[in-house]
Amino acid sequence: MLSNEKLKYAIALSRIAGVGDVIAKTLVSYCSGVENIFSKKKSQLLKVPGIGPILADAIVNYTDFSNEEKEIAFLRKHKIQTVFFTDANYPLGLKQVSDSPILLFQKGELNLNEGRFISLVGTRNATDYGKEWTSKFIEEIAAYHPTIVSGLAFGIDIAAHRAALKYGLKTIAVLGHPLNTIYPGQHRSTAEKIIEQGCLLTEFSTLDEFRKENFPERNRIVAGMCEATIVVESAAKGGALITAEIASSYNKDVFAVPGRIGDQYSAGCNYLIKQNKAALIENAEEFVQVMNWQSDEKKNAPIKQRQLFPELDANEQLAVDMIQQRETIHVDELMLQLKLSSSQFAAAVLGLELKGVIKVMPGKMYKLN
CATH class of the missing domain: 1.10.10.10 (Winged helix-like DNA-binding domain superfamily/Winged helix DNA-binding domain)
Known part of the structure:
Protein backbone atom coordinates (compact mmCIF):
# COMPACT_ATOMS: atom_id res chain seq x y z
CA MET A 1 0.00 0.00 0.00
CA LEU A 2 1.25 3.49 -0.81
CA SER A 3 2.43 5.81 1.93
CA ASN A 4 0.26 8.89 2.51
CA GLU A 5 2.79 11.02 0.65
CA LYS A 6 2.83 8.83 -2.46
CA LEU A 7 -0.94 8.33 -2.28
CA LYS A 8 -1.42 12.10 -2.33
CA TYR A 9 0.39 12.31 -5.66
CA ALA A 10 -1.36 9.24 -7.06
CA ILE A 11 -4.78 10.75 -6.39
CA ALA A 12 -3.67 14.08 -7.85
CA LEU A 13 -2.34 12.40 -10.99
CA SER A 14 -5.65 10.61 -11.55
CA ARG A 15 -7.49 13.96 -11.38
CA ILE A 16 -5.58 15.91 -14.01
CA ALA A 17 -7.72 16.37 -17.11
CA GLY A 18 -6.11 14.78 -20.13
CA VAL A 19 -3.91 12.39 -18.16
CA GLY A 20 -5.55 9.05 -18.80
CA ASP A 21 -4.49 5.68 -17.44
CA VAL A 22 -1.97 4.96 -20.21
CA ILE A 23 -0.19 8.33 -19.93
CA ALA A 24 -0.28 8.14 -16.12
CA LYS A 25 1.54 4.80 -16.16
CA THR A 26 4.08 6.17 -18.64
CA LEU A 27 4.72 9.13 -16.34
CA VAL A 28 5.25 6.88 -13.32
CA SER A 29 7.72 4.81 -15.30
CA TYR A 30 9.68 7.72 -16.76
CA CYS A 31 9.82 9.57 -13.46
CA SER A 32 10.73 6.47 -11.44
CA GLY A 33 7.73 6.77 -9.14
CA VAL A 34 4.55 8.77 -8.77
CA GLU A 35 6.13 10.89 -6.01
CA ASN A 36 8.64 12.38 -8.49
CA ILE A 37 6.22 13.52 -11.20
CA PHE A 38 5.13 16.81 -9.67
CA SER A 39 8.69 17.95 -8.95
CA LYS A 40 9.76 17.69 -12.59
CA LYS A 41 10.34 20.75 -14.73
CA LYS A 42 8.25 21.36 -17.83
CA SER A 43 11.24 20.64 -20.07
CA GLN A 44 11.66 17.24 -18.41
CA LEU A 45 7.98 16.36 -18.71
CA LEU A 46 7.96 17.21 -22.40
CA LYS A 47 10.39 14.35 -22.97
CA VAL A 48 7.76 11.86 -21.79
CA PRO A 49 5.81 10.21 -24.65
CA GLY A 50 2.26 11.54 -24.81
CA ILE A 51 3.01 14.71 -22.82
CA GLY A 52 2.57 17.99 -24.70
CA PRO A 53 2.81 21.60 -23.48
CA ILE A 54 -0.75 21.70 -22.10
CA LEU A 55 -0.38 18.57 -19.97
CA ALA A 56 3.11 19.57 -18.87
CA ASP A 57 1.75 22.94 -17.69
CA ALA A 58 -1.14 21.25 -15.90
CA ILE A 59 1.27 19.04 -13.94
CA VAL A 60 3.79 21.77 -13.14
CA ASN A 61 1.04 24.16 -11.99
CA TYR A 62 -0.64 21.54 -9.77
CA THR A 63 0.69 22.70 -6.40
CA ASP A 64 -2.28 22.61 -4.02
CA PHE A 65 -2.74 19.10 -2.61
CA SER A 66 -5.07 20.02 0.27
CA ASN A 67 -8.05 18.20 -1.28
CA GLU A 68 -5.96 15.06 -1.73
CA GLU A 69 -4.89 15.23 1.92
CA LYS A 70 -8.56 15.49 3.00
CA GLU A 71 -9.35 12.48 0.78
CA ILE A 72 -6.61 10.45 2.47
CA ALA A 73 -8.05 11.35 5.89
CA PHE A 74 -11.45 10.09 4.68
CA LEU A 75 -9.93 6.86 3.41
CA ARG A 76 -8.09 6.15 6.65
CA LYS A 77 -11.12 6.99 8.79
CA HIS A 78 -13.34 4.55 6.89
CA LYS A 79 -10.67 1.83 6.57
CA ILE A 80 -10.66 1.99 2.79
CA GLN A 81 -7.63 0.36 1.21
CA THR A 82 -5.86 1.76 -1.82
CA VAL A 83 -4.28 -0.41 -4.50
CA PHE A 84 -1.79 1.23 -6.86
CA PHE A 85 -1.08 -0.41 -10.22
CA THR A 86 2.50 -1.21 -9.18
CA ASP A 87 1.42 -2.91 -5.93
CA ALA A 88 1.74 -6.67 -5.60
CA ASN A 89 -1.94 -6.96 -4.66
CA TYR A 90 -3.16 -5.09 -7.76
CA PRO A 91 -5.29 -7.57 -9.77
CA LEU A 92 -3.03 -9.48 -12.14
CA GLY A 93 -5.73 -9.55 -14.81
CA LEU A 94 -5.82 -5.75 -14.82
CA LYS A 95 -2.04 -5.45 -14.84
CA GLN A 96 -2.06 -7.10 -18.25
CA VAL A 97 -4.19 -4.39 -19.90
CA SER A 98 -2.91 -0.93 -20.77
CA ASP A 99 -6.00 1.09 -19.89
CA SER A 100 -6.63 -0.28 -16.40
CA PRO A 101 -6.93 2.32 -13.60
CA ILE A 102 -3.73 3.42 -11.90
CA LEU A 103 -5.46 3.45 -8.51
CA LEU A 104 -8.24 1.38 -6.95
CA PHE A 105 -10.16 1.95 -3.73
CA GLN A 106 -11.23 -1.17 -1.84
CA LYS A 107 -13.66 -1.58 1.04
CA GLY A 108 -13.50 -5.08 2.48
CA GLU A 109 -10.75 -7.59 3.19
CA LEU A 110 -10.27 -9.65 0.05
CA ASN A 111 -7.19 -10.85 -1.78
CA LEU A 112 -7.66 -9.61 -5.33
CA ASN A 113 -5.32 -12.27 -6.71
CA GLU A 114 -6.50 -15.39 -4.91
CA GLY A 115 -8.56 -17.98 -6.75
CA ARG A 116 -10.76 -17.71 -9.82
CA PHE A 117 -12.68 -14.58 -10.80
CA ILE A 118 -15.68 -14.59 -13.13
CA SER A 119 -18.20 -11.87 -13.89
CA LEU A 120 -21.92 -12.21 -14.49
CA VAL A 121 -23.50 -9.17 -16.10
CA GLY A 122 -26.73 -8.27 -17.82
CA THR A 123 -29.66 -5.92 -18.17
CA ARG A 124 -31.05 -3.90 -15.30
CA ASN A 125 -34.52 -4.99 -16.51
CA ALA A 126 -33.86 -8.69 -15.97
CA THR A 127 -36.69 -11.16 -16.35
CA ASP A 128 -37.55 -13.71 -13.68
CA TYR A 129 -35.97 -16.32 -15.94
CA GLY A 130 -32.70 -14.38 -16.11
CA LYS A 131 -32.51 -13.93 -12.36
CA GLU A 132 -33.38 -17.57 -11.72
CA TRP A 133 -30.77 -18.74 -14.25
CA THR A 134 -28.16 -16.59 -12.53
CA SER A 135 -28.97 -17.99 -9.10
CA LYS A 136 -28.99 -21.59 -10.30
CA PHE A 137 -25.72 -21.15 -12.20
CA ILE A 138 -23.97 -19.76 -9.13
CA GLU A 139 -25.41 -22.52 -6.92
CA GLU A 140 -24.07 -25.18 -9.30
CA ILE A 141 -20.67 -23.56 -9.66
CA ALA A 142 -20.17 -23.00 -5.92
CA ALA A 143 -18.13 -26.23 -5.62
CA TYR A 144 -15.40 -24.54 -7.65
CA HIS A 145 -15.24 -21.51 -5.32
CA PRO A 146 -15.00 -18.70 -7.87
CA THR A 147 -15.25 -15.08 -6.81
CA ILE A 148 -18.31 -13.53 -8.46
CA VAL A 149 -17.76 -10.04 -9.89
CA SER A 150 -20.51 -7.67 -11.00
CA GLY A 151 -21.63 -4.05 -10.76
CA LEU A 152 -24.31 -3.86 -7.98
CA ALA A 153 -26.87 -2.53 -10.48
CA PHE A 154 -30.49 -3.62 -10.68
CA GLY A 155 -31.29 -6.84 -12.52
CA ILE A 156 -28.62 -9.45 -13.24
CA ASP A 157 -25.89 -7.67 -11.24
CA ILE A 158 -27.67 -7.71 -7.91
CA ALA A 159 -29.02 -11.22 -8.56
CA ALA A 160 -25.42 -12.43 -9.02
CA HIS A 161 -24.19 -10.76 -5.84
CA ARG A 162 -27.07 -12.08 -3.74
CA ALA A 163 -26.69 -15.61 -5.09
CA ALA A 164 -22.96 -15.51 -4.30
CA LEU A 165 -23.73 -14.41 -0.74
CA LYS A 166 -26.39 -17.09 -0.40
CA TYR A 167 -24.11 -19.92 -1.54
CA GLY A 168 -21.07 -18.82 0.44
CA LEU A 169 -18.97 -17.41 -2.39
CA LYS A 170 -16.82 -14.29 -2.31
CA THR A 171 -18.16 -11.47 -4.41
CA ILE A 172 -16.88 -8.10 -5.65
CA ALA A 173 -19.09 -5.15 -6.53
CA VAL A 174 -17.30 -2.82 -8.93
CA LEU A 175 -18.83 0.63 -8.52
CA GLY A 176 -19.13 3.59 -10.85
CA HIS A 177 -18.89 6.06 -7.98
CA PRO A 178 -16.84 6.74 -4.81
CA LEU A 179 -17.19 4.76 -1.60
CA ASN A 180 -18.92 7.56 0.33
CA THR A 181 -22.23 6.44 -1.15
CA ILE A 182 -24.01 3.41 -2.58
CA TYR A 183 -25.94 3.53 -5.83
CA PRO A 184 -28.65 2.45 -6.15
CA GLY A 185 -29.54 3.15 -2.53
CA GLN A 186 -31.88 0.16 -2.44
CA HIS A 187 -28.82 -2.12 -2.53
CA ARG A 188 -27.12 -0.64 0.54
CA SER A 189 -27.84 -3.64 2.79
CA THR A 190 -26.50 -6.02 0.14
CA ALA A 191 -23.40 -3.83 -0.23
CA GLU A 192 -22.78 -4.09 3.52
CA LYS A 193 -22.93 -7.89 3.28
CA ILE A 194 -20.57 -7.83 0.30
CA ILE A 195 -18.01 -5.95 2.40
CA GLU A 196 -18.10 -8.84 4.89
CA GLN A 197 -17.92 -11.57 2.22
CA GLY A 198 -15.85 -9.84 -0.45
CA CYS A 199 -15.34 -6.19 -1.21
CA LEU A 200 -16.53 -3.04 -2.91
CA LEU A 201 -14.10 -1.78 -5.54
CA THR A 202 -13.92 1.52 -7.42
CA GLU A 203 -11.47 3.75 -9.25
CA PHE A 204 -13.31 6.91 -8.14
CA SER A 205 -12.41 9.04 -5.14
CA THR A 206 -14.83 11.43 -3.44
CA LEU A 207 -13.08 14.21 -5.38
CA ASP A 208 -14.40 12.83 -8.67
CA GLU A 209 -17.67 14.05 -10.12
CA PHE A 210 -20.62 11.66 -10.12
CA ARG A 211 -21.13 11.20 -13.89
CA LYS A 212 -23.22 8.71 -15.83
CA GLU A 213 -20.13 8.04 -17.95
CA ASN A 214 -18.47 6.50 -14.89
CA PHE A 215 -20.59 3.37 -15.16
CA PRO A 216 -19.45 2.29 -18.65
CA GLU A 217 -15.87 3.12 -17.62
CA ARG A 218 -15.98 0.77 -14.65
CA ASN A 219 -16.87 -2.11 -16.98
CA ARG A 220 -13.22 -2.47 -18.00
CA ILE A 221 -12.41 -3.36 -14.38
CA VAL A 222 -15.13 -6.02 -14.35
CA ALA A 223 -13.87 -7.46 -17.63
CA GLY A 224 -10.17 -7.10 -16.95
CA MET A 225 -9.91 -8.74 -13.56
CA CYS A 226 -11.96 -11.81 -14.55
CA GLU A 227 -10.89 -14.81 -16.60
CA ALA A 228 -14.40 -15.09 -18.02
CA THR A 229 -17.45 -12.87 -18.47
CA ILE A 230 -20.97 -14.29 -18.75
CA VAL A 231 -23.75 -12.16 -20.25
CA VAL A 232 -27.04 -13.53 -18.93
CA GLU A 233 -29.57 -11.14 -20.50
CA SER A 234 -28.97 -8.01 -22.52
CA ALA A 235 -30.81 -5.75 -24.89
CA ALA A 236 -29.25 -4.88 -28.26
CA LYS A 237 -27.46 -1.98 -26.58
CA GLY A 238 -26.32 -1.69 -22.99
CA GLY A 239 -23.56 -1.89 -20.42
CA ALA A 240 -23.41 -5.69 -20.49
CA LEU A 241 -22.52 -5.65 -24.20
CA ILE A 242 -19.83 -3.05 -23.49
CA THR A 243 -18.37 -5.34 -20.83
CA ALA A 244 -18.44 -8.29 -23.23
CA GLU A 245 -16.73 -6.30 -25.98
CA ILE A 246 -14.04 -5.13 -23.57
CA ALA A 247 -13.48 -8.66 -22.24
CA SER A 248 -13.10 -9.93 -25.79
CA SER A 249 -10.57 -7.19 -26.59
CA TYR A 250 -8.60 -8.30 -23.52
CA ASN A 251 -8.53 -11.90 -24.84
CA LYS A 252 -10.78 -13.07 -22.01
CA ASP A 253 -13.38 -15.81 -22.41
CA VAL A 254 -16.88 -14.47 -23.10
CA PHE A 255 -20.10 -16.47 -22.78
CA ALA A 256 -23.73 -15.60 -23.43
CA VAL A 257 -26.99 -17.26 -22.43
CA PRO A 258 -29.24 -17.67 -25.50
CA GLY A 259 -32.81 -16.40 -25.49
CA ARG A 260 -35.94 -16.45 -27.60
CA ILE A 261 -35.78 -14.80 -31.00
CA GLY A 262 -37.48 -11.42 -30.76
CA ASP A 263 -37.09 -11.21 -26.98
CA GLN A 264 -35.94 -7.65 -26.23
CA TYR A 265 -33.67 -8.65 -23.36
CA SER A 266 -32.09 -11.56 -25.21
CA ALA A 267 -31.24 -9.60 -28.36
CA GLY A 268 -27.79 -8.68 -27.06
CA CYS A 269 -26.90 -12.24 -26.07
CA ASN A 270 -28.14 -13.65 -29.36
CA TYR A 271 -26.12 -11.03 -31.21
CA LEU A 272 -22.91 -11.95 -29.38
CA ILE A 273 -23.43 -15.62 -30.16
CA LYS A 274 -24.36 -14.97 -33.79
CA GLN A 275 -21.27 -12.80 -34.33
CA ASN A 276 -19.02 -15.39 -32.63
CA LYS A 277 -18.15 -12.84 -29.97
CA ALA A 278 -19.36 -15.13 -27.20
CA ALA A 279 -19.69 -18.86 -26.67
CA LEU A 280 -23.21 -20.18 -26.13
CA ILE A 281 -23.73 -21.43 -22.59
CA GLU A 282 -26.79 -23.09 -21.09
CA ASN A 283 -25.64 -24.21 -17.65
CA ALA A 284 -22.75 -24.37 -15.20
CA GLU A 285 -21.63 -27.81 -16.35
CA GLU A 286 -20.94 -26.52 -19.85
CA PHE A 287 -19.04 -23.55 -18.48
CA VAL A 288 -16.83 -25.70 -16.25
CA GLN A 289 -16.01 -28.04 -19.12
CA VAL A 290 -15.00 -25.19 -21.43
CA MET A 291 -12.89 -23.57 -18.69
CA ASN A 292 -11.35 -26.93 -17.78
CA TRP A 293 -11.96 -26.35 -14.07
CA GLN A 294 -11.69 -29.02 -11.41
CA SER A 295 -13.46 -29.04 -8.06
Missing part, protein backbone atom coordinates in the same frame (compact mmCIF):
# COMPACT_ATOMS: atom_id res chain seq x y z
CA ASP A 296 -11.52 -29.33 -4.82
CA GLU A 297 -12.24 -33.05 -4.63
CA LYS A 298 -10.45 -33.65 -7.93
CA LYS A 299 -7.65 -31.14 -7.55
CA ASN A 300 -5.20 -33.24 -5.58
CA ALA A 301 -5.23 -36.36 -7.74
CA PRO A 302 -3.27 -34.90 -10.66
CA ILE A 303 -0.63 -33.57 -8.25
CA LYS A 304 -0.01 -37.00 -6.77
CA GLN A 305 0.11 -38.55 -10.20
CA ARG A 306 2.48 -35.96 -11.62
CA GLN A 307 4.86 -36.39 -8.71
CA LEU A 308 5.42 -39.93 -9.99
CA PHE A 309 6.51 -38.72 -13.41
CA PRO A 310 10.26 -39.48 -13.56
CA GLU A 311 10.81 -36.97 -16.38
CA LEU A 312 10.00 -33.94 -14.19
CA ASP A 313 13.00 -32.44 -12.42
CA ALA A 314 12.69 -30.61 -9.09
CA ASN A 315 12.10 -27.15 -10.58
CA GLU A 316 9.56 -28.47 -13.10
CA GLN A 317 7.68 -30.22 -10.29
CA LEU A 318 7.60 -26.99 -8.26
CA ALA A 319 6.11 -25.16 -11.25
CA VAL A 320 3.50 -27.88 -11.82
CA ASP A 321 2.45 -27.81 -8.16
CA MET A 322 2.10 -24.01 -8.19
CA ILE A 323 0.08 -23.95 -11.42
CA GLN A 324 -2.14 -26.75 -10.08
CA GLN A 325 -2.97 -24.68 -7.00
CA ARG A 326 -3.93 -21.61 -9.05
CA GLU A 327 -5.50 -23.32 -12.12
CA THR A 328 -4.06 -20.46 -14.22
CA ILE A 329 -1.19 -18.17 -13.27
CA HIS A 330 0.60 -15.26 -14.93
CA VAL A 331 4.22 -15.85 -15.92
CA ASP A 332 5.44 -13.00 -13.66
CA GLU A 333 3.53 -14.33 -10.65
CA LEU A 334 4.80 -17.88 -11.28
CA MET A 335 8.41 -16.71 -11.41
CA LEU A 336 7.90 -14.65 -8.25
CA GLN A 337 6.41 -17.57 -6.34
CA LEU A 338 9.00 -20.13 -7.44
CA LYS A 339 11.94 -17.92 -6.41
CA LEU A 340 14.13 -19.35 -9.18
CA SER A 341 16.79 -17.54 -11.17
CA SER A 342 15.80 -16.35 -14.63
CA SER A 343 17.70 -19.15 -16.32
CA GLN A 344 16.29 -21.84 -13.98
CA PHE A 345 12.75 -20.55 -14.48
CA ALA A 346 13.11 -20.39 -18.28
CA ALA A 347 14.49 -23.94 -18.37
CA ALA A 348 11.68 -25.28 -16.17
CA VAL A 349 8.76 -23.77 -18.11
CA LEU A 350 10.32 -24.59 -21.48
CA GLY A 351 10.78 -28.19 -20.40
CA LEU A 352 7.17 -28.41 -19.26
CA GLU A 353 5.93 -26.90 -22.54
CA LEU A 354 7.99 -29.35 -24.60
CA LYS A 355 6.72 -32.28 -22.54
CA GLY A 356 3.13 -31.12 -23.03
CA VAL A 357 2.52 -30.70 -19.30
CA ILE A 358 1.60 -27.01 -19.49
CA LYS A 359 0.32 -24.67 -22.16
CA VAL A 360 0.51 -20.91 -22.61
CA MET A 361 -2.80 -19.03 -22.60
CA PRO A 362 -3.50 -15.50 -23.90
CA GLY A 363 -2.06 -12.79 -21.68
CA LYS A 364 1.03 -14.83 -20.73
CA MET A 365 -0.98 -17.14 -18.49
CA TYR A 366 0.04 -20.76 -17.83
CA LYS A 367 -2.28 -23.69 -17.14
CA LEU A 368 -1.87 -27.47 -16.98
CA ASN A 369 -2.82 -29.56 -19.98
